[in-house]
Amino acid sequence: MSAEPRPVVEIRLPALPEHLPVVRATVGSAARLVGCSEPVSRAVVLAVNEACMNVIQHGYCCDPTGEIILQILNNGSHILFRLRDFAPVACPERVRPRSLEELRPGGLGTHFIREIMDEFAFRAAEDGTGNVWVMSKAIT
Amino acid sequence: MHYEVREESGYSVVALSGDVDLSSSPQARGAILEALNAGHHVLVDLAGVEYIDSSGVACLVEGYQLARTHGLRFGLVGASENAMSVLELARLDKVFPIHASVAARVAADG
Numbered sequence: 001m002s003a004e005p006r007p008v009v010e011i012r013l014p015a016l017p018e019h020l021p022v023v024r025a026t027v028g029s030a031a032r033l034v035g036c037s038e039p040v041s042r043a044v045v046l047a048v049n050e051a052c053m054n055v056i057q058h059g060y061c062c063d064p065t066g067e068i069i070l071q072i073l074n075n076g077s078h079i080l081f082r083l084r085d086f087a088p089v090a091c092p093e094r095v096r097p098r099s100l101e102e103l104r105p106g107g108l109g110t111h112f113i114r115e116i117m118d119e120f121a122f123r124a125a126e127d128g129t130g131n132v133w134v135m136s137k138a139i140t
Numbered sequence: 141m142h143y144e145v146r147e148e149s150g151y152s153v154v155a156l157s158g159d160v161d162l163s164s165s166p167q168a169r170g171a172i173l174e175a176l177n178a179g180h181h182v183l184v185d186l187a188g189v190e191y192i193d194s195s196g197v198a199c200l201v202e203g204y205q206l207a208r209t210h211g212l213r214f215g216l217v218g219a220s221e222n223a224m225s226v227l228e229l230a231r232l233d234k235v236f237p238i239h240a241s242v243a244a245r246v247a248a249d250g
Contacts (some may be wrong), residue, residue, distance in 0.1 A: 020163065057162075103235060109194040121238075
């Protein structure tokens with residue numbers, strides 16, 4: 001049975017490509033800290049990085065004034081990621097993966113997220129000022 | 141990310157190293173497409189890649205498609221464990237010709 005989620009780390013950063021290494025370092029460190037194996041840690045780094053890329057490219061359309069808040073929590077069985085942006089509220093189509101039968105550049109990010117994470121949800125923020133990504137992965 | 145381009149066994153070998161991400165993938169894309177647009181057969185050496193995201197994978201797909209359009213040979217060599225796991229996740233390990241080394245690719249070419 002999972003416990004109440006406890007915060008591991010929270011970061012707030014500009015939605016810029018050059019800040020993605022900070023996201024990756026933070027996610028990787030947090031995953032290892034809560035007990036994820038190296039392959040699982042690498043996988044969640046990729047998935048959260050892809051979610052941030054989606055926010056930067058499609059949410060903010062590369063507007064350098066955008067911000068992202070990443071909260072990482074641990075409920076004992078899963079590591080949880082809550083990604084908050086303040087971009088225009090997007091339709092769920094934005095995070096629908098494309099068919100891999102079609103060979104073309106782009107559109108792989110949401111496929112990676114869905115393949116890696118055990119749970120994934122994308123919705124408008126409750127106050128209507130952006131979007132929330134919620135992802136979780138079993139600690140193995 | 142760092143990249144180098146060298147000529148070896150009839151190929152332009154674009155060797156990528158470090159993190160191929162949203163910041164750096166435009167450089168990788170530029171190097172790959174430049175070699176192909178110059179009419180060279182291209183191998184992308186991924187041995188030094190520590191991290192690659194979907195933007196980096198997109199460069200490889202674009203290179204593969206451009207090579208086919210131009211009737212040129214294209215492939216990947218020496219993929220690191222990290223790079224290979226991402227290619228497998230994208231199910232591209234069955235699409236790209238992938239070899240352990242340039243020599244292995246040349247031998248496969250016959």
